[in-house]
Amino acid sequence: MTVAGRSASELYQRYVNLSPVAGVEPVTVERGRGAELWDVDGRRYLDCFAGISVVSTGHSHPRVVEAAREQMERFIHCGSLLYEVPVVGELAARLAEVSPGALQKTFFSNSGAEAVEGAMRLARAFTGRTEFIALETGFHGRTNATLAVTGNRKRKQHGGPYLGGVAFAPAPHLTRCRVCGGACTLRCADAVEDVINYHTSGNVAAFIAEPVLGEAGIVVPHPDYFRRVKEILDRHGILLIVDEVQTGFGRTGRMFGIEHFGVEPDIMTMAKGIASGFPLGGFIARPEIADAFQPGEHLSTFGGNPVSCAAAVATLDVIEDERLCENSARLGEWLLAKLERVAARQQAITEVRGKGLMVGIELGDRGGATTAAQQAVQVRAACRERGLIIGVGGFFGNVLRIQPPLVITEEQLASAVATLDEALTATA
Numbered sequence: 001m002t003v004a005g006r007s008a009s010e011l012y013q014r015y016v017n018l019s020p021v022a023g024v025e026p027v028t029v030e031r032g033r034g035a036e037l038w039d040v041d042g043r044r045y046l047d048c049f050a051g052i053s054v055v056s057t058g059h060s061h062p063r064v065v066e067a068a069r070e071q072m073e074r075f076i077h078c079g080s081l082l083y084e085v086p087v088v089g090e091l092a093a094r095l096a097e098v099s100p101g102a103l104q105k106t107f108f109s110n111s112g113a114e115a116v117e118g119a120m121r122l123a124r125a126f127t128g129r130t131e132f133i134a135l136e137t138g139f140h141g142r143t144n145a146t147l148a149v150t151g152n153r154k155r156k157q158h159g160g161p162y163l164g165g166v167a168f169a170p171a172p173h174l175t176r177c178r179v180c181g182g183a184c185t186l187r188c189a190d191a192v193e194d195v196i197n198y199h200t201s202g203n204v205a206a207f208i209a210e211p212v213l214g215e216a217g218i219v220v221p222h223p224d225y226f227r228r229v230k231e232i233l234d235r236h237g238i239l240l241i242v243d244e245v246q247t248g249f250g251r252t253g254r255m256f257g258i259e260h261f262g263v264e265p266d267i268m269t270m271a272k273g274i275a276s277g278f279p280l281g282g283f284i285a286r287p288e289i290a291d292a293f294q295p296g297e298h299l300s301t302f303g304g305n306p307v308s309c310a311a312a313v314a315t316l317d318v319i320e321d322e323r324l325c326e327n328s329a330r331l332g333e334w335l336l337a338k339l340e341r342v343a344a345r346q347q348a349i350t351e352v353r354g355k356g357l358m359v360g361i362e363l364g365d366r367g368g369a370t371t372a373a374q375q376a377v378q379v380r381a382a383c384r385e386r387g388l389i390i391g392v393g394g395f396f397g398n399v400l401r402i403q404p405p406l407v408i409t410e411e412q413l414a415s416a417v418a419t420l421d422e423a424l425t426a427t428a
């Protein structure tokens with residue numbers, strides 16, 4: 001691909017501000033279909049990262065493309081809260097149908113961070129309170145308010161001081177819980193009450209958490225964690241905001257990650273997989289909470305873009321018709337079992353964990369010259385050289401992330417596991 005005779009790499013280096021990113025992968029993408037991508041030289045890749053866990057129905061699913069094209073031909077933008085747009089209303093109704101409990105009214109944004117910021121504002125408006133509790137190692141976006149509730153020093157670097165009135169509770173971890181000292185005994189959940197009592201003024205609007213902590217390294221809480229926390233929050237009149245930006249839309253094997261934990265959030269945020277790659281986010285709440293905003297208090301020019309909303313309706317149709325939640329649940333289990341076998345051979349792996357097609361492979365430091373985080377980057381490169389795209393993340397940068405499009409097949413995943421195994425051996 002050239003612009004005025006120059007390659008995309010050259011243009012990127014010269015004109016795209018790459019300073020805040022850890023490094024662009026040396027793949028110049030030309031097209032994608034399903035779980036596969038092709039570069040400008042015609043080289044094929046199996047995509048097991050889906051654009052950071054976004055293209056839920058796969059690259060350019062024909063039904064998503066068609067829905068977006070149809071809407072584009074009608075009109076692209078008019079202000080979805082200035083005028084009524086049929087497809088925006090349709091999407092909101094569909095979201096109410098698939099969301100847990102009595103969540104009903106959605107406010108649409110363009111991204112995950114905006115959805116979280118809006119949810120925080122709504123919690124303040126409804127409760128009349130100002131403070132928040134978030135989780136250590138949790139991640140909620142890169143804007144000022146979302147970084148304030150992000151429990152990760154590296155992400156927050158050079159941005160402070162952040163919004164005051166944010167306290168952090170210990171991160172839950174099913175197998176290696178810092179507070180519980182190993183396998184989780186829910187002491188970490190009980191600690192939320194201590195945080196309320198010792199670290200806040202009691203004026204807490206909401207507790208915000210991801211059902212599975214994605215950027216922290218795909219960390220899965222104890223199955224009773226959220227039930228226990230919700231009991232504490234209810235006693236103190238604190239709302240539960242569940243951040244489903246990464247876990248939503250089938251990623252964990254259910255439509256929303258919180259469904260694994262048997263609690264109903266008061267407010268839920270969404271983005272990433274909602275529209276198969278079109279920019280869209282939103283937060284949904286029960287009507288009595290949603291209606292706490294006063295006229296003029298919140299708006300987004302592009303929020304609820306009709307083309308993105310049409311793509312989102314088609315995404316929900318595809319998730320249902322192609323049974324993608326079921327595919328994610330089944331292949332997730334299958335993948336964990338296969339990776340456990342790889343882990344038994346590969347000494348670098350300290351844990352394999354996840355839910356549905358949201359799987360993390362944690363590498364450990366083994367005292368050599370190469371750290372686990374460095375090896376993770378090497379494994380990603382070795383996979384890429386073999387035609388497989390994976391992610392790297394985690395609080396310490398030592399987790400390989402497998403979060404493919406939900407349309408991926410068992411056969412494709414089997415080839416991914418074989419490639420990963422090879423890459424681990426090559427970098428051992």
Ligand SMILES: Cc1ncc(COP(=O)(O)O)c(C=O)c1O
Pocket residue numbers: 111112113114116139140141142210214215243244245246271272
């Ligand atoms: C749980 C969670 N919340 C919020 C965000 C921010 O979303 P966006 O990058 O669309 O602003 C992310 C992004 O990774 C996320 O994982």
